[in-house]
Amino acid sequence: MRSSRRVASAVVLAAALLLPVAGPAAADPVVSPLAPALNPYFAQELTWGACTDLARTAADREAYANPQYDCAFLEVPLDYGDPAASTARIAMLRQRALDPAARIGSLFVDPGGPGGSGVSFLPALAGLLGDGEVARRFDLIGFDPRGVGVSEPSIDCSTTEEVDAERADLDLDTSPEGVAQTEAEFREFADRCAERVGLDVLENVGTRDVARDLQIAHEVVGDPQLTYLGYSYGTSIGTEFAEQFPTEVRALVLDGAVDPSLDPVASRTTQARGFQRAFDGFAAYCAAQPECPLGTDAAGASARVQELLTPLVDAPVPTSDAGRELGYADAVTGMVQALYADSLWPPLLDGLRQVARGDGTNLLILSDIYYDRAPDGSYGNLLEAFPVISCMDGDRLTDRAVAREVNEANLALAPFLDAGYGASDVLELCSFWPVPPTSDPGPVDAPGLPPVLVASSTGDPATPYEDGVSLARQLSARLLSVDNDGHTVVLQGVNACADEVTTRYLVDLVLPPADMTCARPPAPAS
Structure with missing residues (x-):
């Protein structure tokens, strides 16, 4: 799932009594039928x-440029079925443990996506951790x-001009002609990826292979077992690693869980409920503010926001970014981006006020954040990697009756x-992807997995709370419920209780004696 980081001031909450969890014994050296071909990868020096x-x-x-960071590339097989054929390089950024004498090992971090860059995310997380215990005891590694x-x-399927065109494409027409046009665009994108990236790469970028890369990574940095923090889609990486290498886990923190056990309809509608819940929260906030463009009746806000935005279908509005306008697609994307965290509600409110006055500046900025657009107009590859990796991880929807059922459910839920x-x-x-998936969604099966921690925010819009409950049950994990409206929460200074539980687990392998809840911090005094 798309992930967005949230920063807030910490408020100290009392942590519950904690019990120790016995850590598994150090893993034996990797044994595989392909071990001889993999040996050079495990033996490499970074x-x-x-x-x-x-x-x-x-x-x-x-x-x-901060000298506290250093970087390296990890060599891995492009195709684990033929490790000697060709290689890929995994970029890693590291902050060394601030207290080398107390160092435990490395903490690998993934921010989500699929497609989020752990390299660019790690400095932000390190800033939130400061000189706290996690930063003192672990090398922090974003990859x-x-x-x-x-x-x-790299997954690079589109030029800057093609991404700009895709952002402007509405795909709202549900007539047979409109459906045919949208599907033709899907086929064109799939063909473009196959030509520019290569089938050999597309076949090997799924989460199955990311987990295999982490097996090499933790061994190469000197850790016999993996210590890992995954947010949002990063929980899928952690879950996949747990299934493939359960005895190589030291600690897994999975925050903002993706539930792999959902059926084809539920897996495609779970976010709709979460984002509507977040929008309803924003509507209530807006109704209490002066000049709320959605009116004072929060119950009617869903209809009102569409009344405000649908005119942009035919008449985009100007922005302060010279030569750029805000159309309907970008307006909706900007709104959704702001719903990832209630800290973005004020700029969303300002953006909707601007649209009411014929100005699209703020919503376009929010949409640019979603699309990972730099000030110079260039894009990262997050929004290209997202569909490519998703296509390798999921089932393929080929039944039009099911497609309509999903679409109807999403409209009703959101x-x-x-x-x-x-x-x-x-x-x-x-449905039009040129290579078959490499993962088969279903309930998790990870015998031998040590106790792990799943954190789930009650108001998470992108990975709803219920999905975390389900994943914790499948992993026999400890569930940490957090009264929080944002997407992901631990170790971000948002909730001191959640941060303390996570820290004790990562550092001491100590978990609460039972599933527990961290209350919402009190609002700061005005």
Whole structure:
């Protein structure tokens, strides 16, 4: 799932009594039928150096210039079925443990997506952790999964101009002609990826292979077992690693869980309920503010926001970014981006007020954040990697009756996104993908897995709370419920109780004696 980081001031809450969890014995050396061919990868020595060459944006360059960070590339097989044939390179950015004498090992971190860059995310997380215990005791390592960010080869299917065109494409027409046009665009994108990225790469960028890369990574940095923190889609990476290598887990923290056990309809509708819940929360906030463009009746806000935005279908509004306008698609994307965290509700409110006055500036900025657009107009590959990796991980929807059922359910569950064009039986991009999936969704089976921690926010819009409950049950994990409206929460200074539970587990392998809940911090005094 798309993931967005949230920053807030910490408020101290009392942590519950904790009980120790026995850690598993150190893993034996990796044994595999392909072991001889994999041996060079496990035996490699990383060359850590300056990170500046990995920067894509000015913000990256400024962050990476900090001498506390160093970077390296990990060599892995492109195709684990033929390890000697060709290689991929996994980019990693590291902050060394601030207290080397107390160092436990490395903490690998993934921010989500699929397609989120752990390299660019790690400095932000390190800033939140400061000189706290996790930063003192662990080397913090952010990595770009294969195909993502600055890892090589990269999933690069579209030019800047093609991404701009895709952002402007509405795909609202649910007539047979409109469905055919949308599906033709899906086929064109799939063909473009096959031509520009290569089938050999597309066949090997799924989460199955990311987990295999992590097995090499934790061994190469000197850790016999993996310590891992995954947010949002990053929970899928952690879950996949747990299934493939359960005895190689030291600690897994999975925050904002993706539930692999959902059926084809539920897996495609779970976010709709979560985002409507977040929109309803925003509508109540808006109704209490002066000049709320959605009115004072929060119950009618879903219809009102569409009344405000649908005129943009035919008449985009100007923005302060010279030559750029805000159309309907970008307006909706900007609104959805802001619903990932209630800290973005004020700019969303300002953006909707602006639209009412014929100005699209704020919503376009929010949409640019979603699309990972840099100030110079260039894009990262997050929104290209997202569908490519998703297509390798999921089932393929080929039944038009099921497609219509999904579309109808999403419109019913999230009326704030209903533009009034009716349900469609359009198939998904992945229905036209040129290579078969490499993962088969289903309940998790990880015998021998030590106790792990699943955190789930009660108001998470993108990965709803119920999905975390389900994943914790499948993993026999400890569930940490957090009264929180944002997407993901632990170790971000949002909830001191959740941060303390997570820290004790990562550092001491100590979990609460039972599933527990962290209350919402009191609002700061005005």
